[in-house]
Amino acid sequence: MKDHHQGEGDTGHPNIVPPLPTLPRVTVDTIPGVVRRVRRCADMSQRELAKDTGVAASTIARIEAGTLVPSFRVLMKLLAPARFALALVDEDGRIMQPMRVWDETLDGGNKKFPAHLDVILDPEDPDDWWGSCFGLARPPETYHRSRGYRDAKRALSQWEVRVKQFRNARRPRDPGPPPHAGR
Known part of the structure; x- marks a missing residue:
């Protein structure tokens, strides 16, 4: 029997990550399946997930039925029992970090x-x-x-x-006046 944590194409080796031909996209239509996957991986019923996350069981049922789209905060609560996290990736699969703010x-x-x-x-x-x-x-x-x-x-x-830094560099082309915004 295959472990429910492994997907198709898993190598079984922890250091080898199989290439992703296409990244799965989470959309409004796939959120019910995501919540069901959380329950499957966490081995929880809707009631157990509700008790663990503080989200009403009826809300979880409506999300799984596709009649309710959860807020971001509720979705994050629902992902926690399975120790899942959302990641922002570009089209090549690289994880994008949030912009930091410092003084x-x-x-x-x-x-x-x-x-x-x-x-x-x-x-x-x-x-x-x-x-x-x-x-x-x-x-x-x-x-x-x-x-x-x-x-x-x-x-x-x-x-x-920075003349001393670019002393031997060729002068860059002057782009001229700024382009018009056309507003």
Whole structure:
């Protein structure tokens, strides 16, 4: 009899992970099966799962019947008895880590910088950040929405400012004026 923790294609060896041809996607339609899989792996009835998680047995029954979509918190509670966890993976199966927030990534108003923009942290060496000597703000290219334009301006700015570091490097192409947003 096959262990219910192993799926098709398992190698049986703990150090060998078989390749995933396609990653299973959890959707609203598959959540009932996920909850049933939790109960199967945890070897619990609906009542036992309800008692262990603090979620009403009728709620678990409705989720398994597909008539109720659980909130994220309820789903996390239901995954716990089987020691399952949700993971965010890209299309190649690599696990994506959440973005971290630390003091250096907050602006002067204690707000986070926009998640879609790259944040340049000041280097440890104060001589390496040219703006601090003159009381200058961060370079404006940091805030352009076009990633290609922003990266080109940043490369040019680094080349111009850190002359001793890029002394032997070729001058990057000037991207010209910023692209129009067309709004």
